[in-house]
Amino acid sequence: MLTPIVHAQTSGVRGAVKNSKGERLPFAAIQVKGTTIGTLANEEARYEISLxxxxxxxxxxxxxxxxTLQRVEIKADFQTLDMTLEEVAFNLAEVKVGQGSEDPAYTIMRKAISMARFHQLEVDTWSARTYVKGTFRITDVPFLGKSLLKKANLAVGTTYVLESINELSFRQPNTVKEKVISVRSNLPPGAQPSINFARFSFYSPRFGDLISPLSPQAFSYYRFEYQGNYEEHGKTINKIRVRPRSRGQYVFDGTLNIVDGTWSLHSLAFAFVDENGFNYNIRQLMTPVQDVWMPVSSEVNVRISYLGAKGEGRYVTSVRNYQVKVNPKYHQVPDLVDEKVSKADAQALRGQKLDPKLGVAKKEVTRKQFKKMVRELEKEDIKELKKKGEDVAVVRDFSYEIDSLARIRPAEFWSGERQVPLTELEVSGYRQADSLYKANEAKIRRDSLKNTPKFRFPHLLTGHTYNYGKRTGLEWYPRTLTFESPLIGVTKLDFFNSVEGYLLKSKLEYFQRITRFSRWNVGVDARYSFARERLNGGFNAGYNNPQTSVALNAGRNVFQFNSANPISEGYNTLYSLLTEQNYLKLYEKSFLSLNLRHRLNDKFTLSAGASFEQRYRLQNNVTKGWRDVAEREFSSNDPYNLELSPNPLDPVPGTIFPTHNATILVGALTYRPFAKAARYNGERFTINNNSPGFTLRNRSGFGGSRFNQLEFSVTDEAQVGKGTLRYLARAGTFYGVSPRYLMDFKHFNGNQTFFQSEGLENFRLLDYYTYSTANRYAQAHADYAFRRFLLTQILALQLTGLKENVFVNSLFTKNTNLFEVGYGFSGILKTFGLEVVTTFQDGRYRQIGFRVRTPL
Structure with a gap:
């Protein structure tokens, strides 16, 4: 597919594109009729084509x-041709509508939505050559961010440009191959960036997290308004105004132009706001290629404002040299009848049976009949793929390659290939970046010498990540060494508890990446307790790929009784030092463990683990924190549990345990019935989106701690209505022998602090260990995140990224029936949130509480 390098043409046409008012038309599309050659005007509305x-x-x-068509004679040099395009005069009078007062936009949209999937399948294969340009400029940064910019050799106000010439091909149903022929940028040396062609389609129901106006759900999210039509080379183009029913995130606002009769997209201009409050504007233009409307240009603009940092970016694509092979089954135009408008015609067609083999070209058919026929055609396609031996479970197959000469193509190549001329600002950006790099040339050369980062004394205090080898795009380095300084725990408030007193932790880990999705790692960690005057630590090694992961761990260290670690060590530090409340309860163990996870296929995953442990009881070694609170002292490190200590006043807690050995074996099987697969450069991985997960898990203890536990759970996340529902239900029991020691009980993630971390199965007002059980249990959790609810009715708040949700948590054990219901919102300073929750226990109101959501 590699196109030979040619010298730049010395002839062609260039100029500017404006409207009748003299206003520039940036990113206008220019095509050479009868050829696959085309270009875009730049931001300044200037264009240039070498011919x-x-x-x-x-x-x-x-x-x-x-x-507008314009003939031009090209001689031995460049001709100047400035074009003036007239605004379209939209005709509102010629549209025929059915009885009633419904806006005609709705019947147009119903037909366009019905045809959307048909248009996706219309082209069997296509290939093209693309020019992609991304630019960004940092306009402001807070004081603390300036040193980071300087370290990265970036400057405020400089325009950074990344250009790429890519060759792209597509084959139904989902195979995409992209090859970067050449890439050019003014980003700092060593970044080795590349940029992909954006393969978005508004025919798909979703555009990332946004609902497409051509989605079957579109009428729940948008209002449509007909704004007229106009003629273009014998085609009638309908203009539709698209307005969200409720403004905010995940919806578009703008206009669609739709070709009458074929109900294809002609062009669009939309604005939207993402979850971070960033403002986007997107434009896309199609042109007919073998009677199929294909995208020839796209433009995305974004303005960013986040925690004091501001910037702007633009992404532009231009496509040419289309080679298209249509699929005759889908390359036809039915005469769609809208049942809601043409009721008599629809009634006359009732009972009509369509033969997919005969097609529907120019045939009257209702939208319902047409939808059914498309489903039947797709079923036939799947059968044909299976006969050919293709893996129909793979829903996305993407291959990406960067040519070995991509970063060293000469200037002559770019003079002939650049389809969108650089603006003066972009040219200036190249010069400014070049000057910055030259000013720091000596430092950059030292830092990049042999591409080996060196140790610096400050790293002992701050920690550091050392990257080795050539970086792959903006993604990853082949080898990475990470060092976590003992002082990092201080910044995370993780430096004190009543058992260890003050403590320091450190970690050193090496990662070797094999492919994009597979790597192995090896590391050591250390933990020193000043009160115990003891150094603990461990060793870990692992291997991960999409199919299999193996982890080996060994050492001696302290652990929470609940292995899910529900108690934040940072918040425990605050509570212990300032309020004399030590919620963190620890025990110590020497251990050797091996854990394995393997995907048997896309739907089944097997997990197994074995752990050999010697466990030791720990006691408090510190009696108070910084602040002495009257009538309060640190509680025992032996947690209170209702099953092991029925009498809370018993002076000898039932959770006290002797030093003992234990062998723990765990096995689990997870089934995801609707899981799909994807491939990247031939490497297969599973996509679990929109599939519930069913897990059967068994855990057994031998030696000094004998027990058997069987558990079943189901979890899922799905779009329900205009929000997102997450839920988890779990039930289990101990059989044969019940455990004697608290660490082997079934625990539930409680919380007794004012702070609440993220997590679907986290209770808000539950004691950490009181209701842990060695008997039967069941728990259920549900969380519904609204797109718009109470505070988010206020658009200004919604656009800041504020999100609202309601949640329910329930627990059923031998000793309690507990039910929590709450409301919360998050997104304060992009990080924090507030919750209010009410608890009912054994059918009676127990308490109401407030929580602050945090990322810790």
Whole structure:
């Protein structure tokens, strides 16, 4: 697919594109009729096409303006051709609508939505050459961010440019291959960036997290308004205004132009806001290629404002050299009848049976009949793929390659290939970045010498990540060494508890990446307790790929009784030092463990683990914190549990245990019935989106701690209505022999602090160990996140990223029936949130509480 390098053409056409008011039309599309050659105007509305001498007809397109043809004679040099495009005069009078007062936009949209999947399947294969340009400029940074910019050799106000010439091919149903032929940028040396062609389609129901106006759900999210039509080369183009029913995130606001009869997309212009409050504007223009409307240009603009940092970016693509092979089964135009408008025609067609083999070209068919036929055609496609031996479980197959010469193509190559001329600001950006790099050339050369980062004394205090080898795009380095300084725990408030007193922790770990999705690692960690005057630590090694992961761990260290670690060590430090409340309860163990996870196929995953442990009881070694609170002292490190200590006043807690050995074996099987697979450069991985997970798990103890535990759980996340529902239900029992020691009980993630961490199965007002059990149990959790609810009715709040949710948690054990219901919102300073929750126990109101959501 590699196109030979050619010298730049010395002839062609260049100029500017404006409207009748003299206003520039940035990113107007220019095509050479009868060829696959095309380009875009830049932000300044200037364009340039290199062409050999001859006679050509140029087609100029811009959203909301008449497509204009202009013949030009190219001689031995560049000709100047400035074009003026007239605004489209939309005709509102010629549209025929059915009885009633419904806006005609709705019948147009119903037909376009019905045809959306058909248009996705219309092209069997296509290939093209693309020019992709991304630019960004940092306009402001807070004081603390300036040193980071300097370290990265970036400057405020400089325009950074990344250009790429890519060759792209597609084959139904989902195979995409992209090859970077050449890439050029003014990003700092060593970044080795590349940029992909954005393969988004508004025919898909979703555009990332956003609902497409052509989604079957679109009428629940959008209002549509007909704004007229116009003629373009014998085609009638309908203009539709798209407005969200409720403004905010995950919806578009703008206009769609739809080709009458085929109900294809002609062009669009939308704005939207993402969950971070960033503002986007997107434009896309299509042109017919073998009677199929294909995208020839796209433009995305974004403005960013986040915690004092501000910036702006632009992403532009131009496509040419389309080679298209249509699928005759889908390359036809039915005469769609809208049942809601043409009721009599729909009644006359009732009972009509369609033969998918005969097609529907120019045939009257209701939307319902057409939808059913498309489903039948897709079923036939799947059968054909299976006969060919293709893996129909793979829903996305993407291959990405960077040519070995991509970063060293000469200037002559770029002069001929650049489809969107650089603006003066972008040219200036290249110069400014080059000057910055030259000013720091000596330092950059030292830092990149042999591409080996060196140790510096401050790293002992701050920690550091050392990256080795050539970075792959903006993604990853082949080898990484991470060092976590003992002082990092201080910044995380993780430096004190009543058992160890003050403590320091450190970690050193090496990662070797094999492919994008597979790597192995080896590391050591250390933990020193000043009160115990003891150094603990461990060793770990592991290997991970999409199919299999193996982890080996050994050492001696302290652990929470609940291995899910529900108690934040940072918050425990605050509570212990300032309020004399030591919620963290620890025991010590020497251990050797091996854990394995293996995907048997896309739907079944097997997990197994074995752990050999010697466990030791620990007691408090510190009696108070910084602040002495009257009538309060540190509680025992032996947690209170209702099953082991029925009498809370018993002076000898039932959770006291002797030093003992234990062998723990765990096995689990997870089933995800609707899981799919994807491939990246031939490496297969599973996609669990929109599939519930069912897990059967058994845990058994031998030696000094004998027990058997069987557990079943189901969890899922799904779009329900206009929000997202997450839920988890779990039930289990101990059989044969019940455990004697608290660490082997079934625990539930409680919380007794004012702070609440994220996690679906976290209770808000439950004691940490009181209701841990060695008997039967069941728990259920549900969380519904609203797109719009109470506070988010206020658009200004919604656009800050504020999110609201309601949640329910329930627990059923031998000793309690507990039910929590609450409301919360998050997104304060992009990080924090507030919750209010009420608890009912054994059918009676118990308490109400408030929590602050935090990332810890």
């Amino acid at each position: 050999p001498p001859g006679s050509y007809e140029l087609q100029f397109q811009f959203l909301g303006h008449k497509t």
